[in-house]
Each structure stands twice: as structure tokens, then as C-alpha cells.
Amino acid sequence: MFQYAAGRACALRNNTELRVELSAYDRPPRGQEAARKFELPLFLGEVPTATSADLARINAFNHNRTYKAYNRGRKLLGLTPAYTYCQERVPMHFDPTILSSTGQLLYVDGDWQNEKYFTAIADELRRLFRPLGIETDAHNFQLSQELMQVNSVSLHVRRGDYINNEVHKPAPLAYYQAAIEKVKTEVASPLFYVFSDDIHWARQHLNFGEAACTFLDHNTGADSYKDLFLMSCCRHHIVANSSFSWWGAWLTSNPCKLVIAPSQWLAILQVQAADVVPDSWTIL
Structure with a gap:
């Protein structure tokens, strides 16, 4: 993309x-x-x-x-x-x-x-990067409409291929907990929606306190790209060090969105989040 x-x-x-x-x-x-x-x-x-x-x-x-x-x-x-x-x-x-x-x-x-x-064509890209025929996918389309009506917050955990990777490492749990707390202080009545290639780990380790949280695991395999669409329908975002959730957050049209990204984008120190994420995002 x-x-x-x-x-x-x-x-x-x-x-x-x-x-x-x-x-x-x-x-x-x-x-x-x-x-x-x-x-x-x-x-x-x-x-x-x-x-x-x-x-x-x-x-x-x-x-x-x-x-x-x-x-x-x-x-x-x-x-x-x-x-x-x-x-x-x-x-x-x-x-x-x-x-x-x-x-x-x-x-x-x-x-x-x-x-x-590609800032000059941002509006065009937000129109283009929308799954074809998503309106006919009843479950995902209905969920997308719900996400746009509430203070939805996507949270992406990427682990799978990062676990034994020397270049890409999963964002630490401490990052996610700090990001969750920041959202809770800045967003009124946030509803968290968790996307992950290791949803079991996310369920076991993430602590949302009293905040509402939904773990989404119905889009798998060939349908995983639909999760990116659902992310883009959320109003706020906690992204992983991953281009997948980067695009999910970037495609969101909410002008007041809060987007939080991890400070370490790659395991090699030469690449920091500031080199990759937009200036308007918050780095933790």
C-alpha cells in the first residue's frame, strides 16, 4: 500500500x-x-x-x-x-x-x-483503499457502521511472525498498557476493539480495567484484510509497529482522532517511530 x-x-x-x-x-x-x-x-x-x-x-x-x-x-x-x-x-x-x-x-x-x-492525494487514497463489495458482507459492514457511531478505539497486537524475528519485535506489553491509560484519560467513554494475529495472548495479557472491550477474531486467513477496513472505521487507534495498523489508523477520516504508536518501530535502533508515523500521532 x-x-x-x-x-x-x-x-x-x-x-x-x-x-x-x-x-x-x-x-x-x-x-x-x-x-x-x-x-x-x-x-x-x-x-x-x-x-x-x-x-x-x-x-x-x-x-x-x-x-x-x-x-x-x-x-x-x-x-x-x-x-x-x-x-x-x-x-x-x-x-x-x-x-x-x-x-x-x-x-x-x-x-x-x-x-x-502521498499527502497530496490523501483523500483519493482514502476512497481507493476500501474493500470492494464490503457492503455485501453483512456482519463486517454492520460492525463498521457501529464503530463509526461510538468512541471506538482500535488496538492492534502483532505477534505471529514477529516473535522470532531479529528485525521486527512485538511492541512490549508496557506500551499497550500505557496507551490504554492515555486513551482513557483523553477519550470520553472509549470502547476498545482488539485486533490481533494472537488473540489468545491479547485476551490473557491486556488489562482495560472498567473500560468496555471487544476482541475481534472473526476475520481470519484470506479475510484478514477486512480487519484493516474495520480499523479504519474506528475513531481512535493504538497501533502496533506494523504497516497493517498504520494504514488502519491513517485511513480513518476522523479529523480529531487520537493515534498512539510505539516509540521503537524496528528492533534495530536506527529506525524510530518518528521516521514512520505522521507528526500528528502520539508516540509512547
């Missing part, structure tokens, strides 16, 4: 079409990467993808001397480059280069996990 959002914003600035390159989904996960499926069609329908001809052109500009010389010539003449390769220089650190990148053909390579890459 981050890559699509940044790519779409870049394509619109350059008045061109966005095509996504899916080769990363064709290889097995590396190291401690989690296996992923390309699920944007669940939100967007048919997504234009890069063709073999597109990739051949990119390869030519990267390696063919004639193509390279032609591209340099256009730049020297002050013309729009025929090809621009825009790579995120430091993952999870905002890199403004993409915002000024131009080209008749652009290859945008990176994670782009910062809202500054």
Missing part, C-alpha cells in the same frame, strides 16, 4: 500511468521476511502491472550505452529525461527525491513508508 500510494502520487505529478512491478512476489521470502500475497486487487480491482516490454525498456536504459547516452543528452538539453530510476536511499527515512523526480518513464524502487510521499 505504501508503494502503490507513493507510486500513484508520482505518476499523477508526471501525468502518466502507474504500473506495478510484481517480481518480488515471484520469489520465496528471504531471511526473516514474511510470505506476502499481492492483495491490492481486493481494494482496487484490476491493477495495471508492468509488462515484459516495460521491463525490457527499463533494462535497456540501465545497461545499454546508446539508451544511456540518449537519456544524458535530453538532460543536458533541459528536456524531461526519457528515463529516471528513483531509489529510496535509506529505508524508512523520508527521502524527498521522489517528490521532484520527472521522466517519460520512471522506475520507483523503495518502501516509501512515510505519508509525506
Whole structure:
């Protein structure tokens, strides 16, 4: 979603079409990467993808001397480059280069996990990233309507693939308890809704005191993406160090939302939450 959002914003600035390159989904996960499926069609329908001809052109500009010389010539003449390769220089650190990148053909390579890459199209993304046909899912749609009518607070606990991961670690229990207490002091009559890939752990460890709490565990497997939609319908959020709940919180349209994020985003100290979360969110 981050890559699509940044790519779409870049394509619109350059008045061109966005095509996504899916080769990363064709290889097995590396190291401690989690296996992923390309699920944007669940939100967007048919997504234009890069063709073999597109990739051949990119390869030519990267390696063919004639193509390279032609591209340099256009730049020297002050013309729009025929090809621009825009790579995120430091993952999870905002890199403004993409915002000024131009080209008749652009290859945008990176994670782009910062809202500054796509703030200009925020309203459009909030319309696009809505599951197709969700209105026909009676249970989830009815629940979504209920979430929007109360002071709902989504709380996301991600554990599963984080437990034995050296890069990603679960947010500590102390973070969740501090976040719960902060919500209780700032939100009137909050109703907590817990989403997790380890709902048993969440039930056993989270303490909400007298506050109302519901543990949601009906969307599993291929339906997990519907939890993201339900999160987006909540008015406030306690997110995990996870892009899943990041998007659930970001997609919420409530202008007065309270969003709380953990201070440590990755287990490596070089990446803090401040590099990833919007300025308006609260970091604990």
C-alpha cells in the first residue's frame, strides 16, 4: 500500500500511468521476511502491472550505452529525461527525491513508508483503499457502521511472525498498557476493539480495567484484510509497529482522532517511530 500510494502520487505529478512491478512476489521470502500475497486487487480491482516490454525498456536504459547516452543528452538539453530510476536511499527515512523526480518513464524502487510521499492525494487514497463489495458482507459492514457511531478505539497486537524475528519485535506489553491509560484519560467513554494475529495472548495479557472491550477474531486467513477496513472505521487507534495498523489508523477520516504508536518501530535502533508515523500521532 505504501508503494502503490507513493507510486500513484508520482505518476499523477508526471501525468502518466502507474504500473506495478510484481517480481518480488515471484520469489520465496528471504531471511526473516514474511510470505506476502499481492492483495491490492481486493481494494482496487484490476491493477495495471508492468509488462515484459516495460521491463525490457527499463533494462535497456540501465545497461545499454546508446539508451544511456540518449537519456544524458535530453538532460543536458533541459528536456524531461526519457528515463529516471528513483531509489529510496535509506529505508524508512523520508527521502524527498521522489517528490521532484520527472521522466517519460520512471522506475520507483523503495518502501516509501512515510505519508509525506502521498499527502497530496490523501483523500483519493482514502476512497481507493476500501474493500470492494464490503457492503455485501453483512456482519463486517454492520460492525463498521457501529464503530463509526461510538468512541471506538482500535488496538492492534502483532505477534505471529514477529516473535522470532531479529528485525521486527512485538511492541512490549508496557506500551499497550500505557496507551490504554492515555486513551482513557483523553477519550470520553472509549470502547476498545482488539485486533490481533494472537488473540489468545491479547485476551490473557491486556488489562482495560472498567473500560468496555471487544476482541475481534472473526476475520481470519484470506479475510484478514477486512480487519484493516474495520480499523479504519474506528475513531481512535493504538497501533502496533506494523504497516497493517498504520494504514488502519491513517485511513480513518476522523479529523480529531487520537493515534498512539510505539516509540521503537524496528528492533534495530536506527529506525524510530518518528521516521514512520505522521507528526500528528502520539508516540509512547
